[in-house]
Amino acid sequence: MPAGSGATASTSPRARGESLGVLKFLAQVGADHTPVVVTSREVGAKLGVSQQAADRYLVALEKRGLLVRTLAQRRQRIQLTPAAMDLLRAEYHLYRRIFEGPARVTIEGTVVSGLGEGRYYLSQPGYVVQFSERLGYSPYPGTLNVRVDGAALRTLSVMAGWTGIRIDGFQASGRTFGGASCFAARINGRAGHLIRPDRSHYKDVVEFIASERLRDALHLKDEDPVKVDIEEP
Amino acid sequence: MPAGSGATASTSPRARGESLGVLKFLAQVGADHTPVVVTSREVGAKLGVSQQAADRYLVALEKRGLLVRTLAQRRQRIQLTPAAMDLLRAEYHLYRRIFEGPARVTIEGTVVSGLGEGRYYLSQPGYVVQFSERLGYSPYPGTLNVRVDGAALRTLSVMAGWTGIRIDGFQASGRTFGGASCFAARINGRAGHLIRPDRSHYKDVVEFIASERLRDALHLKDEDPVKVDIEEP
DNA sequence: ATTACTAATCGCCGAGTAA
DNA sequence: TTTACTCGGCGATTAGTAA
Numbered sequence: 093m094p095a096g097s098g099a100t101a102s103t104s105p106r107a108r109g110e111s112l113g114v115l116k117f118l119a120q121v122g123a124d125h126t127p128v129v130v131t132s133r134e135v136g137a138k139l140g141v142s143q144q145a146a147d148r149y150l151v152a153l154e155k156r157g158l159l160v161r162t163l164a165q166r167r168q169r170i171q172l173t174p175a176a177m178d179l180l181r182a183e184y185h186l187y188r189r190i191f192e193g194p195a196r197v198t199i200e201g202t203v204v205s206g207l208g209e210g211r212y213y214l215s216q217p218g219y220v221v222q223f224s225e226r227l228g229y230s231p232y233p234g235t236l237n238v239r240v241d242g243a244a245l246r247t248l249s250v251m252a253g254w255t256g257i258r259i260d261g262f263q264a265s266g267r268t269f270g271g272a273s274c275f276a277a278r279i280n281g282r283a284g285h286l287i288r289p290d291r292s293h294y295k296d297v298v299e300f301i302a303s304e305r306l307r308d309a310l311h312l313k314d315e316d317p318v319k320v321d322i323e324e325p
Numbered sequence: 326m327p328a329g330s331g332a333t334a335s336t337s338p339r340a341r342g343e344s345l346g347v348l349k350f351l352a353q354v355g356a357d358h359t360p361v362v363v364t365s366r367e368v369g370a371k372l373g374v375s376q377q378a379a380d381r382y383l384v385a386l387e388k389r390g391l392l393v394r395t396l397a398q399r400r401q402r403i404q405l406t407p408a409a410m411d412l413l414r415a416e417y418h419l420y421r422r423i424f425e426g427p428a429r430v431t432i433e434g435t436v437v438s439g440l441g442e443g444r445y446y447l448s449q450p451g452y453v454v455q456f457s458e459r460l461g462y463s464p465y466p467g468t469l470n471v472r473v474d475g476a477a478l479r480t481l482s483v484m485a486g487w488t489g490i491r492i493d494g495f496q497a498s499g500r501t502f503g504g505a506s507c508f509a510a511r512i513n514g515r516a517g518h519l520i521r522p523d524r525s526h527y528k529d530v531v532e533f534i535a536s537e538r539l540r541d542a543l544h545l546k547d548e549d550p551v552k553v554d555i556e557e558p
Numbered sequence: 559a560t561t562a563c564t565a566a567t568c569g570c571c572g573a574g575t576a577a
Numbered sequence: 578t579t580t581a582c583t584c585g586g587c588g589a590t591t592a593g594t595a596a
Contacts, residue, residue: 119423132561142591147562166560184420190352191417365580375572380581399579 127169194324199244210235218262231301360402427557432477443468451495464534
């Protein structure tokens, strides 16, 4: 039995492609950081569709929360929302990966003492089984905490867009354990993982896990400098 | 009188968006540098369309010369063509510009003597009028030639994708004068333009023009080092 | 000018199916 | 399994038009 277009969801396959085209165009003309007067005719001309179709694209994008229009008399001013910029940024990263390869981040920091809670968390069977399965090893039950300065923190911020190895949260002993993301890393050359809890309380400290106790393996003590390499997954 | 879809050209508006999606996906899975076994079902799943639609996309892209398929028995191996990579690269640059701003290139080189032909060419009225109109000044009739080494040459290669200020070719005195592209540049801080003839005979020499004689203004002689800054138009 | 609604249309889509 | 064709039909598209 023949069927019609399968585009039943709010975002149809074909509409998605055009959405990106519209957002791309708007970002190019500066709607990414300030409201810009753009007529639906201009958008249509740029995309090779009619004014009417372009207008519907704009209305749909507004409904999806990707742009805001302020209709002053007859001319609309358009500004992209952060959600739209996230979308475009994801696209940018995708292309950058194609042409530049996976991004790599290298930072330096200093070893600091944690609150000892790393040992408690990493001993939870709910985590241990996931680490074994997804990282390929059972981490030593304790994290190496590294404090980074502002510059390194900014460097690390590019990781915000990365999707690491997922460690899911779970319930045990009547309480909730949160999820986290892991990223393969080298700490002074040693293989391990940066672990980023979904809800971290640290701001300038990053945590690492490895199969061995990194402090011992690398002969580290508090305030020692360490060099960390992380590659995009 | 209402009309149907206006998508009459070989590349319909909606198909264009999907094309990019397909090429993007193929590049991600490595078809940019080696033939990759990809089924139409996989492509369809990735794009959220049926196997049939995905297959049509692939056939259309092959017809447009953007990919080559080798159908071995039942599995097709797909590789992207340079034309497709150009398309994706253009897209990449567009996004990079949105997020990183115009690219800038800084290189160093050494002053060399040209063949004196710069003076002859730059004296041609056909060029002079275009320079005045499009660069905003009449260049001193002579080019500053700068030799760059291999590393700088690679740095310059990113300019290959840039579109500069166009200088059109023309006919005069019974012969043909070729076109060129100009790029705003700073030579040791002095404003000028890098001029890139469409058909250049140099490989490791770049030419600059400015309103003044750069050799005099900067007190340069052969073999002197110069630093050049060029910003994406 | 604009934005945006309505009506009528063709083109893209996916199921079925062949090779 | 694949790739890829036919074909009925939905719906995105455009022209016309109102505001």
